[in-house]
Structure formats: structure tokens, C-alpha cells
Amino acid sequence: MIFDLDDTLVHSDAVREAFWVVARAYEIDRARLTRTLDGLPGRLAWEVFVALGLSNTRAKAATKHFLAVLDELNTVAPPVAYPDADTTLRELAAHGAQLMLSTGSSTERAKRVLDHEGWDAFTVVLGSDGQCSKGDAHYDRIAQQTPDREWTHHAVTVGDSPQDMRLGAEHGVPVRIGIDRDGNPQTLFAAGATHVVSALAEVVSIVASIQIAA
Structure with missing residues (x-):
């Protein structure tokens, strides 16, 4: 994921x-x-x-x-986790999901946030810099770290932006879950989201239903 x-x-x-x-x-x-x-x-x-x-x-x-x-x-105004983020991540990890992070922020900032929240289940943390930025480069980097050439066929992407949904669709990710933070789910659907939810916690039931269907 x-x-x-x-x-x-x-x-x-x-x-x-x-x-x-x-x-x-x-x-x-x-x-x-x-x-x-x-x-x-x-x-x-x-x-x-x-x-x-x-x-x-x-x-x-x-x-x-x-x-x-x-x-x-971030040292002055650190990011604040959404109320359902911690429980959602822990439930997904407990059910065997491999968690990956792809962010437009730097890798150092991303790791500080994860450390601060105690989110230690992420096996891959990709930030952005001059050599590798969020987008195609992150998908290429993940591909280099996994022996499964068709890994995207078994993946789920979760994000709040149309860009997250487009990237998933372009790389063959079958399940693309958009988090609607702006009250406009159609923008996410238009970009390729297969599901749009208003709360992160809803991701758990979606993933569970997919696993059952598989």
C-alpha cells in the first residue's frame, strides 16, 4: 500500500x-x-x-x-496526525499489508513525522529531492527494491490528490483510494480514483473486501 x-x-x-x-x-x-x-x-x-x-x-x-x-x-509548526491515521495504519499492518510512503516532502522530514507518530511499519519511505521526486521516479525506485516485476498489480494507493490517483492509474495500480479533504470527490474520480472516502478509517474495510474477493 x-x-x-x-x-x-x-x-x-x-x-x-x-x-x-x-x-x-x-x-x-x-x-x-x-x-x-x-x-x-x-x-x-x-x-x-x-x-x-x-x-x-x-x-x-x-x-x-x-x-x-x-x-x-516543521520545527515550529509540526504536522498533526489525523485522528484515525494511527489506528488505520496499525490495523492494515496487523492484517499483513506492506506499507510504503511516497511524499513530495524530503525523506528526512517524512522520517521525522513517522518517528514522532511511532509509525514504524513502513518498509519503504520515499521523499523528494533533486535526484528522486514523487511521481514516476518513486514507482521506479520501488520497482528496483522488489523482485516482483508486476508488483503494481497487487498494490493499493491512498492519497488526497488527483496526482496520486493519476500516478496509480498510469502505473497499473488496480485500487486507488482518494481521501476527500476538499468536499469535491468528483475531482478524485475524474483523475482515476476507484474509491473515494471521507475518512481514512474507511480504507480498512475497502482493503478487507478486496482481500476477501481475491
Whole structure:
């Protein structure tokens, strides 16, 4: 099971604040940034900066700046786990699910969050940096770490963004569960979600029903 982190397992005000710090450095006004973030929920930082008009090279530099700022802000405003996250992860692990994390944040930040919450069941933790960012690169990295060439055929992806759903569909993941945090499930379905839930805890019953059907 491939989980996203921010706005899936934890909520963090630091993410938007980090975007604002970097946008200000590039003379992008807050209203424009807000419109872009609202219009591109869950997109990778690089995609957001490109949508804001930065060239590929400048967007790459802005993304690096964003990740550094986010790490700093987390010491002041650490992410908060959703109430049902801990129980959900522990139930899935207890039933034999292999948990993986794929996030647009840095690997260091992701590991700090997991350590803080005591979520030690994740066997793979992939963050984003200049060499490997969330997206196709993460799927390629997972493929390198498993002998099963058809591992995606047995996978489940869980995330809050259309990007998470699209990635799963493009890589042949049959079960793509969208967490609706914005009150607009159709956006997730349109991006390829096979299920959309309003609470993380609902994932457990979906996975259980799939296992029974198999």
C-alpha cells in the first residue's frame, strides 16, 4: 500500500506557509499563489512553481528552496496526525499489508513525522529531492527494491490528490483510494480514483473486501 503523507496521514499548515515564503522570494503575490494552490490541489511543488510562471530551471531551484523552508517550519509548526491515521495504519499492518510512503516532502522530514507518530511499519519511505521526486521516479525506485516485476498489480494507493490517483492509474495500480479533504470527490474520480472516502478509517474495510474477493 502506497500512502501519501501531507493531507492524507497528517495535516500541516507549514506546507502552504513554505510555498508563501518561496513565492515571496520570486515576487509572486499571495493571492496568485492561493489561486494556483487551490486550482492544483496535491500537485508536486515543481508543478506548482511552473504553473506560477517559473522556467523549469527556476522551478527546480524554487522546489529545493521550498523543501528547505518546509523542514525549518516543521520545527515550529509540526504536522498533526489525523485522528484515525494511527489506528488505520496499525490495523492494515496487523492484517499483513506492506506499507510504503511516497511524499513530495524530503525523506528526512517524512522520517521525522513517522518517528514522532511511532509509525514504524513502513518498509519503504520515499521523499523528494533533486535526484528522486514523487511521481514516476518513486514507482521506479520501488520497482528496483522488489523482485516482483508486476508488483503494481497487487498494490493499493491512498492519497488526497488527483496526482496520486493519476500516478496509480498510469502505473497499473488496480485500487486507488482518494481521501476527500476538499468536499469535491468528483475531482478524485475524474483523475482515476476507484474509491473515494471521507475518512481514512474507511480504507480498512475497502482493503478487507478486496482481500476477501481475491
